[in-house]
């Protein structure tokens with residue numbers, strides 16, 4: 005995008021923002037047109053934030069918001085603020101907590117259920133310790149619980165091998181697939197337009213991209229284009245992204261708690277994270293779905309379009325071994341269901357929010373790396389401000405940093 009084009013988008017966007025503040029509708033024709041490809045958590049929230057700021061937005065998805073192949077397509081996702089020393093994510097979680105309730109759908113089955121998060125460390129707990137000053141400053145209460153107290157408070161958990169226990173009070177579970185559908189609904193209610201369609205980038209010339217090509221041969225023309233394609237981002241942009249977004253196969257299991265028992269429900273048991281050689285985590289039985297157990301270890305490379313989503317015997321055995329050790333009453337609990345999903349890993353585990361280096365009107369969003377869902381309202385807001393007003397994004401999210409860093413630094417990614 006040349007300077008005049010950037011300025012056009014910035015100017016066009018300020019008109020509706022001013023109008024919004026004064027409660028007036030945006031003047032027709034002045035609002036920038038934005039096409040967003042991908043209606044997972046990142047794309048749906050970005051589209052919603054753009055339309056709330058007065059842009060004319062078309063949202064496209066090949067299979068629909070929160071579909072079964074998408075990384076956002078699972079039943080639940082954790083929201084927590086412990087992020088080691090990474091302050092930027094705690095700030096995003098704080099903002100996300102303010103924005104998630106704007107999607108609330110039903111009081112009977114809310115999108116967010118607060119459970120707290122219990123961090124069980126078999127060894128070094130510096131990931132949590134380094135987060136404490138940031139959490140205190142940003143208003144997220146956290147306490148260390150002495151082992152004897154933890155045993156009394158959580159008799160369902162066998163704490164053998166655990167050296168330290170921390171409770172993060174403000175943490176919980178988000179209903180993932182439902183949230184994507186709710187975001188699309190809120191987007192349409194706010195005046196956005198959604199279509200189920202596969203989209204390809206249009207031709208690029210002179211620093212900008214022209215109309216998207218859809219599978220049926222039609223085109224979508226806009227002033228700016230956003231690609232929030234999750235694990236497909238590398239395939240859509242093989243040169244710029246390629247294997248910098250690396251999808252890995254991840255398995256999630258739901259086990260049946262004993263009949264009539266509430267010991268494995270929210271209120272009795274927080275979300276738990278077991279830091280051993282492998283990191284396992286789980287969510288108490290929410291909305292009757294079952295007791296969730298997941299292994300955070302990166303699995304094999306995975307094709308999000310054609311990959312079979314059948315749980316492996318090895319994965320089930322690992323989850324059962326963890327249950328037998330940590331939740332002995334559930335050692336023989338029946339497996340109720342499973343999800344095979346994929347993490348869309350960036351090389352350093354950080355998000356990607358940046359312009360395409362060869363087209364100023366193209367934005368690439370992704371790299372959720374197993375922890376992006378909770379952040380999506382804040383990411384959408386950040387992206388909308390960057391696209392419409394030229395606001396800067398953190399250096400940690402820019403494509404440039406991928407030339408320098410290779411090693412992932414965070415320990416827990418969900």
Ligand SMILES: Cc1cc2nc3c(=O)[nH]c(=O)nc-3n(C[C@H](O)[C@H](O)[C@H](O)COP(=O)(O)OP(=O)(O)OC[C@H]3O[C@@H](n4cnc5c(N)ncnc54)[C@H](O)[C@@H]3O)c2cc1C
Nearest residue numbers: 042044045046066075076082203234345372375376377378
């Ligand atoms: C098992 C598992 C557990 C996780 N746990 C957590 C957690 O506890 N907490 C947390 O915060 N995060 C968690 N995550 C990570 C989080 O879910 C993802 O980072 C996030 O959902 C990514 O969202 P996205 O919108 O980038 O991608 P997606 O949800 O994959 O969305 C991309 C969308 O783009 C569409 N698309 C792709 N290409 C095209 C195209 N060419 N044309 C049209 N449409 C296209 C797809 O259909 C898809 O709907 C977890 C992920 C997994 C897999």
